[in-house]
Amino acid sequence: MQMPKPTFFNLKEEKRRTLIAAAKSEFSRVSLYEASIANILNEAGIPRGSFYQYFEDKEDAFYYLLNEHAKERYEHFIAHLKHHDGDLFKAMADMFQSVLEYSHDRGQSNFIRNVVLNMNYKIENTFTRFLSEGTFSNHYDDLFQLVDIEHLNISDQDALYHVLQIVTAVMFHNLVHSLSKELTIEEAMKKYRVELDLLKTGLAKSST
Amino acid sequence: MQMPKPTFFNLKEEKRRTLIAAAKSEFSRVSLYEASIANILNEAGIPRGSFYQYFEDKEDAFYYLLNEHAKERYEHFIAHLKHHDGDLFKAMADMFQSVLEYSHDRGQSNFIRNVVLNMNYKIENTFTRFLSEGTFSNHYDDLFQLVDIEHLNISDQDALYHVLQIVTAVMFHNLVHSLSKELTIEEAMKKYRVELDLLKTGLAKSST
DNA sequence: ACTCAAATGTGACACGGTGTCATATGATAA
DNA sequence: TTATCATATGACACCGTGTCACATTTGAGT
Known part of the structure; x- marks a missing residue:
């Protein structure tokens, strides 16, 4: 089973919550395949590179949620x-x-x-x-x-x-x-x- | 129900067959979402613009097949x-x-x-x-x-x-x-x- | 407090895919 | 022949992904 990277779990509670909320919001808008990482980044206010520190890819985040x-x-x-x-x-x-x-x-x-x-x-x-x-x-x-x-x-x-x-x-x-x-x-x-x-x-x- | 455009059905038998075969080949390789129109074009030997004369998009071709x-x-x-x-x-x-x-x-x-x-x-x-x-x-x-x-x-x-x-x-x-x-x-x-x-x-x- | 190494953060970039559009070419009928 | 309509074409604008070299922070040892 795919899982977020360890860095994700090392995040400070609040930042992690924000990221989760942003991801959930995007996956609530459209399906996994239509979802855009950019939207998650915007909403969470984190840079692109960071996302890939925490997750392997879109799917990883989706299946975690x-x-x-x-x-x-x-x-x-x-x-x-x-x-x-x-x-x-x-x-x-x-x-x-x-x-x-x-x-x-x-x-x-x-x-x-x-x-x-x-x-x-x-x-x-x-x-x-x-x-x-x-x-x-x-x-x-x-x-x-x-x-x-x-x-x-x-x-x-x-x-x-x-x-x-x-x-x-x-x-x-x-x-x-x-x-x-x-x-x-x-x-x-x-x-x-x-x-x-x-x-x-x-x-x-x-x-x- | 989505359908290919009329031009698709106006195609000469052979060209249509070639295109269908190429599409089927690509959709046999990977799922609809992973499929690339470029691969279909290459295999069928038709230019990019033509594909959009025949189909609305990838999905259109897929669901036709x-x-x-x-x-x-x-x-x-x-x-x-x-x-x-x-x-x-x-x-x-x-x-x-x-x-x-x-x-x-x-x-x-x-x-x-x-x-x-x-x-x-x-x-x-x-x-x-x-x-x-x-x-x-x-x-x-x-x-x-x-x-x-x-x-x-x-x-x-x-x-x-x-x-x-x-x-x-x-x-x-x-x-x-x-x-x-x-x-x-x-x-x-x-x-x-x-x-x-x-x-x-x-x-x-x-x-x- | 200082130092260094490991962990984490960052965003510009290369790459690849999509759909469009101005233009070219072909077909048909008058 | 010429006008009109259908079809063909491929360069292009746009968008999204994942990476990488470099910046910054953290934390353990002294």
Whole structure:
């Protein structure tokens, strides 16, 4: 995983905050590829050369911000899961709604909205890394132990992996769809709930 | 939908083919954003100004190519569906496998591989437009009439929309995952089949 | 406080890519 | 032939990136 250079973390708190804010502002304006380092420099009031002291390049800064955000999201998810006693579907619905609300909140920056609308494999991975990788091996265990698999249609823990894959794929798909079609939160939730129910009961008729 | 300018279609067959080949070659080398128009010009042997007579920009050329490819894919899918008497899941499995085989075939260009690895909303939409939009209204009917909904867990035709959304979301997710993790076709098919089965029978336990 | 070395800051610059535009060339019809 | 319209061309203005030689600051040792 790419990371800012050590000099970035050696910066004085305030300067680092300013830089982060400027970067977030630029990545809220446009996508990673359209973003211009010059704009970040202007807003942060630092010279060009400095940027490259702290980050490898634009992407480095972007994924640093995204990863920080993803960490928070993950903690939220764990909280939702606990709150619903391990009910994966309820936790996903809450998660979905909270991302939507965050994206619609005009008080917030547009960062997440932009991220979702430009979702790709690398971005999705940044979010789901916490679910699948051993980097946070305690987290890994956390999640796998928190999910109530008694009510899932699986025979072993391994199959939970597939369930998570499906459920996250559908959630991301709905997120992107909702934001790009500019659905209201209610419309988006309705659609997502319908699809979650289909996922739960199965797409095929049970008996014929 | 963005389209090449009329002058592009007025080009002599051969020159157009050369240009298409050059563009495809560049988009096979790298992603849309990394691609350089200069490389296309070099390979096609046309001056810079000409490119802008034919296309609005890089994206225009890219999505033209992609759309042409998506049309073919859609026809394949219809064929798979007919072959399996409307069994959506079998058709999806065939579709999945044929895209994978195409991507692995070293005799082919890397275009599709690159497209899948840089999948985003706009690209996915280019593929699924045929399933959801009225542009090809006859196709729309085609698909919705071809799918055997008798064996699906839905009450009306409208719900088929959600089933398609889910099934395509999971297929795209598996495609990207398979190519980026460099799974063999066998490994990828195995994973996808497991998930398709989960989708069919449902993620939640039916009775407790 | 002084010195030196390592770390950090700085901005001019080389490079490469994009899209445009004035001009050239070709095609067509009267 | 000539007028008109479509197409071709490549030099150019503009913008963004990443680098590098040099400037400045920091901090440890004395």
